[in-house]
Amino acid sequence: MNIILIRHGDPDYANDTLTAKGHEEASKLCKFLSGISIDAIYQSPNGRAKDTCKYIADIKRIEPITLEWLREVGIRRGELYLWNAPGPVFLSGQFIPNYETCLEADGEMPEGKAQFDKVSNGFDEIMAEFGYIKKGHLYQVESTNNKTVAFFCHHGVIVTLLSYLLHWALPMIFVHATIDPTGLTLLTMSEHEGLAQPKMITFNSLAHLVC
Numbered sequence: 001m002n003i004i005l006i007r008h009g010d011p012d013y014a015n016d017t018l019t020a021k022g023h024e025e026a027s028k029l030c031k032f033l034s035g036i037s038i039d040a041i042y043q044s045p046n047g048r049a050k051d052t053c054k055y056i057a058d059i060k061r062i063e064p065i066t067l068e069w070l071r072e073v074g075i076r077r078g079e080l081y082l083w084n085a086p087g088p089v090f091l092s093g094q095f096i097p098n099y100e101t102c103l104e105a106d107g108e109m110p111e112g113k114a115q116f117d118k119v120s121n122g123f124d125e126i127m128a129e130f131g132y133i134k135k136g137h138l139y140q141v142e143s144t145n146n147k148t149v150a151f152f153c154h155h156g157v158i159v160t161l162l163s164y165l166l167h168w169a170l171p172m173i174f175v176h177a178t179i180d181p182t183g184l185t186l187l188t189m190s191e192h193e194g195l196a197q198p199k200m201i202t203f204n205s206l207a208h209l210v211c
Helices: 020-033 047-060 112-128 155-167 170-175
Strands: 004-005 041-042 134-137 139-140 147-155 185-191 194-207
Touching: 004 155, 004 170, 041 047, 047 147, 047 185, 112 134, 139 185, 155 170, 155 185, 155 194, 170 194
Parallel strands: 004 147, 041 147
Antiparallel strands: 004 185, 134 139, 139 194, 185 194
């Protein structure tokens, strides 16, 4: 099974839609994806994600499913959105944040737990519909398949989901990674003896903007 994560195009945040540049990016992305088989499309309720999604949904004649957990919700510490945190916020101590403990009450980023739980639980519900049941740090394969599903959402949602799926501490991916407008990330479910885990194939690809 393949999972495509796509950030919306260049945003007009004031009107929750796309700029002219964003529409151009979404159109180019659509051309890039037109030759790829997609079986289901999920979108954020935010207008900028839905406007990006509409290009490919119309071509594929797939009705997107809107999911509340894909909505962008900023994780804040005072006035700072933590996905924009400069390195010293999390890298100045003797130890770097740990995946298992960083979101705990006494961890480095307890503010992120609600977002992390919302996104991870929402994703696992979708995976269960396709036959992958979460079991510890892996997925039990109830029914293998070759389907491809696409999620149109936001930078914060995508990096939070990658933290969950790849077992990277959320503060570290906030500091070290970014998702550009229409950036495309591809993962595949790698299976072995009835268990599976996501394997990242492509991260934040912008090939569609230069081809």
